[in-house]
Amino acid sequence: MIPTKIREISQSTFADAIEEPLYWYALGLLALLLVVLAVAKSFKKELIPVFSDEEGLVKITPHALHELVRKTCEGFPEVGSPSTRIRQKGNALRLDVHIKIKPDCNVKDTRSLIGKRLDQIMVENLNFSNFGGVDIVIKGFQE
Numbered sequence: 001m002i003p004t005k006i007r008e009i010s011q012s013t014f015a016d017a018i019e020e021p022l023y024w025y026a027l028g029l030l031a032l033l034l035v036v037l038a039v040a041k042s043f044k045k046e047l048i049p050v051f052s053d054e055e056g057l058v059k060i061t062p063h064a065l066h067e068l069v070r071k072t073c074e075g076f077p078e079v080g081s082p083s084t085r086i087r088q089k090g091n092a093l094r095l096d097v098h099i100k101i102k103p104d105c106n107v108k109d110t111r112s113l114i115g116k117r118l119d120q121i122m123v124e125n126l127n128f129s130n131f132g133g134v135d136i137v138i139k140g141f142q143e
Contacts, residue, residue: 048086048093051129060126062086069097072117078105079114080142092132100140111136 008020018024047059066084073082078101085096097114101107115134122131 049130051127058127065095068121069095069118072121073097073099073114075117076110076114078102078110081139083139089132091130093128093130094132094135096135096137098137098139100142101138102143103141107136107138 047061048065050058050060052058065086069084070082073079079099080102081100083098085098087094087096095118097118099114101110114136118134119131122128
């Protein structure tokens with residue numbers, strides 16, 4: 001039954017094919033498969049290489065980097081609600097740090113302090129060989 005329906009649909013015009021329920025079931029199944037693949041890919045944890053030496057390779061999870069930025073920003077009372085986006089730009093790893101700031105905050109000084117602190121942690125402490133810097137994005141103001 002189904003193979004003959006498939007043959008009929010494949011030989012019919014598009015207008016005739018979309019009237020068949022089997023066509024819609026197949027299209028729905030394809031959409032469901034694409035959604036499942038997209039969700040599975042979003043759960044995949046990509047490890048970010050930190051450095052490599054003769055003893056092996058050191059990697060870090062994106063979650064650990066997000067936590068590192070959050071804890072670093074906690075040291076700045078004028079900054080709140082930090083979130084991080086990790087970008088690969090060529091071989092360099094860049095961090096987009098999205099923050100809320102107090103209205104009286106000196107943005108230039110705060111950006112410089114956060115950038116220096118994260119640079120110190122990433123390069124000096126964690127020995128990131130491919131750290132490209134920090135970009136600050138102000139996403140709002142806190143009270």
